[in-house]
Structures are given as C-alpha cells and as structure tokens.
Amino acid sequence: MAAASSSPPPPPLVQVADLPGRGRSLIATRHIKPGEILLSDSPLLLYPSSPAASDAEDHAALLRAAHSLSLSSPSSFHQLLSLHAGPTPPVSSSSSSPFPPSLTATLLAVDRSNAFALADARRRVSAYAIYPLASFFNHDCLPNACRFDYPDRGSADLTVRALHDIPPGREVCLSYFPVNWGYKERQARLLEDYGFRCECDRCRVEANWKDDEENMEEDGGDEGMAEEEEEEEEGDGDFPHAYFFVKFVCDVENCGGTLAPLPPSDDGTVSDVLECNVCGKLRKEGDEDGDGEMDDD
Numbered sequence: 001m002a003a004a005s006s007s008p009p010p011p012p013l014v015q016v017a018d019l020p021g022r023g024r025s026l027i028a029t030r031h032i033k034p035g036e037i038l039l040s041d042s043p044l045l046l047y048p049s050s051p052a053a054s055d056a057e058d059h060a061a062l063l064r065a066a067h068s069l070s071l072s073s074p075s076s077f078h079q080l081l082s083l084h085a086g087p088t089p090p091v092s093s094s095s096s097s098p099f100p101p102s103l104t105a106t107l108l109a110v111d112r113s114n115a116f117a118l119a120d121a122r123r124r125v126s127a128y129a130i131y132p133l134a135s136f137f138n139h140d141c142l143p144n145a146c147r148f149d150y151p152d153r154g155s156a157d158l159t160v161r162a163l164h165d166i167p168p169g170r171e172v173c174l175s176y177f178p179v180n181w182g183y184k185e186r187q188a189r190l191l192e193d194y195g196f197r198c199e200c201d202r203c204r205v206e207a208n209w210k211d212d213e214e215n216m217e218e219d220g221g222d223e224g225m226a227e228e229e230e231e232e233e234e235g236d237g238d239f240p241h242a243y244f245f246v247k248f249v250c251d252v253e254n255c256g257g258t259l260a261p262l263p264p265s266d267d268g269t270v271s272d273v274l275e276c277n278v279c280g281k282l283r284k285e286g287d288e289d290g291d292g293e294m295d296d297d
C-alpha cells in the first residue's frame, strides 16, 4: 500500500534575522494580512505567580521551574540560557537558589527580558512564561502585532496576530507593555528592564513633546498629537499616533489592551471585527465612535 501523502507544513510567516542595534529580530517572510496568526508558541518555562507575590517569591518560583527544566530537559534549559539576558535585577540576599550565583544572575536577567505575564479570567497576574520563539520579538511603541493568550482555557500557549498589513521583510514588533503609556514611563521601563533606549518613530516625536501633551495622551486625548511634531523629513507631519490609538487601543476603562482583527477566514477574507487582547471585547471596524460594542444578533 502506498504511504498516504501528507502536505508539508506551511512555511513560517516570520523568521529570525540579526538587525544592527536590535539583535535577533523577527521579520515577515511574505505579505501578511491584518489578523493573520504569525506564530503560536508553547512555553519553554512556566511558573506561577499572583498579584500579591513579591519579587523574591517570583524569583524563587522561576529558579525552581528552571531547576526542574535543567533536570527534565537539559537541551531546553540550554535554549533558555541562549535567550537574550538584559540587565540583572537586584538579587535578594535572602533568596536561596539551586544554581551558582552567576547562573542565578543569568536566569534572572533572561527572565526579566523575556517573560510574558499571563493573567487569569479576572485579569490578575497568575503566571509568567518564557517562549522559545516569541522571545525574539523586539519592542515598538506603535507595534504591528500583538499577542493573545488564554490561560483560563487551561493553556499557556501564546499566539501573535498582525494588527494590519505587514510587507515582506518588515520587522514584526510587539509592545512590551500597554501602548497607552506615556513617553517617560516607556523609556524608563525599557532602560531598566530591557537595557535600551527606544528610538522608534513614536518616541522620536514624543521626545519633543511638553509634559502636558504627554498627560493628554495618557488621558486618552489625542488633540495635541499632530501639533508639535517637528519632524525633519517632509511628509512625516501626519505621524499616525491618533489613527493608531483610535483603531487599535481598547477604549474600555482601565483596560489598555490592543485590538487586532480576528484571523482571516479560510478563503483569506480579512475580518472586520477586532478583538482586545486583554479584556476580549469585540468591536466592528468603523465603530470606533459608536458604543463600540458588537451587537448580539
């Protein structure tokens, strides 16, 4: 009997490339449609947390999980150690570690640069996870993709979806925190936890803003956005903050999530429904000024 022919898996939509000043990065291998799932990833390492957990408790949980990984799967443990290690967080003198000090410091630094917080159904932190591929996403303050996870469904897997069209060769970036954070807060977090100064298009514009303009943005206002732009290149005056915020930032109070279109249908039709990656709200495209809710019927 002839062996059943199985079709080869589709080529990946992103591939790792080294970019100057940014290290390993994920690049689109072809044109990507809004809502397309760029990758699905399962954790290399997963450890529990809670909103009440101290840094020392989180570090202890991380080191315990890393220790069992080193015993159960040495190759995965080495893969973990090969991920980017940014600044090492302060190590509590009281914390005991199953590893020697330098390895402990490396693990804490890898965790700080790569761990994704997972939330429960009530949007409280319930775990942290480090993913083998998703760890290669660099940050942009106006990302072109966002991640979705569904721990309340009993899975720590993560998927990343495109927000809009992405041309082949373009880097795919996530935002490492809610997109509605102000300039100073973003820069401080990126320097402290990730060890770099962000020079994305949005930061270059906002570096020239006065404090009151930044406050307006954090309050959800966008009136000041177009006014004080002092871009050198002609044509950049219409920097797309306002459009991005209206279309892709969830307007549910205290949510701060990012909206991405639902995945395209099997025939490739792009969805006109966007889903928030934090609160799960669905909004029909073009309904930004309406009540924002999807009709039940």
Ligand SMILES: C[S@@+](CC[C@H](N)C(=O)[O-])C[C@H]1O[C@@H](n2cnc3c(N)ncnc32)[C@H](O)[C@@H]1O
Pocket (backbone or CB within 6 Å): 021, 022, 023, 024, 025, 083, 084, 086, 113, 114, 135, 136, 137, 138, 139, 140, 193, 194, 195, 196, 197, 198, 199
């Ligand atoms: C999660 S890792 C991303 C993958 C990393 N580039 C690598 O080589 O493995 C986070 C680190 O990537 C770098 N990075 C991320 N976004 C960046 C950006 N916009 N500009 C420069 N470096 C960035 C920083 O070193 C940061 O600590």
